[in-house]
Amino acid sequence: MQEMSFKILRFDPDRDEAPWYQTYRVMAEPGERILDCLNRIKWEQDGTLSYRMSCGHGVCGSDGMKINGRCALACQKLVGDYTGREVVLEPLPSFRVLKDLIVDLDPFLPRSTKSGLTWSAAGIRRKRKDGRRRNKAER
């Protein structure tokens, strides 16, 4: 069990004029994931902290964010990999921030997703009618 320090970029367009950083401290085991820490902060310290999550084990991609400057999934990065370092969490770059770590993914998601199909590994791998794999532009 070690104390972890998280510096998180906060922004609520309804309340803040500009984004700002807030630092939280939380106890965590080396084998826990960054997402576990986020949940603990949200549940036990500050319910206003907002981020997306869904499956919690690297399949859905909901918790994509910048972790110490690199884009990654919070459910795939372990506390033990950041021992002794402050962890900086920021929203994914180049998207419009909706609130805290949540960005507007509309420009990124394919039309099929917006019409109700789930964005999933199966969806990405789905073959075209002519049997070829779909290229990037078609996804």
Added chain:
Amino acid sequence: VQAIKSRKKGEKAWAPREKMQELMTEACSVFRSGDGLAKALEAIGELKETYENIAIDDPGLRFNTDLLEALELGSLLHLAEAILVSAKAREESRGAHFREDFPERDDEKWLKHTLVQKTEKGPRLFYKPVRITRFEPKPRVY
């Protein structure tokens, strides 16, 4: 929703949610017993009372996952209650419902679907007959 949003002081949703999860895993996994289910039902009743005073930190209208989690807990508690009441009534074992106090399957009494209705007095159980089509139900023996 307004009641939850306007409440200034109260317990957050995560603690009762964790209690509910532990309770259901303990008493209502594949192996269950009448005693365990009755106790869990009582405990869920207490959690429902706790839920009446649940509070959140985030009063905002934008992406309010704090409110979402609190509302979800309300639905989950109702669902947990419905499952417990149904499982407690079904005094037989069938598929993933194994009653330690009733280990045998009982088609005579229990070859029927359970339905639950929410009423003012709590969940009401009723049943509908099973329409047997291509696959006749039979005991799974190894």
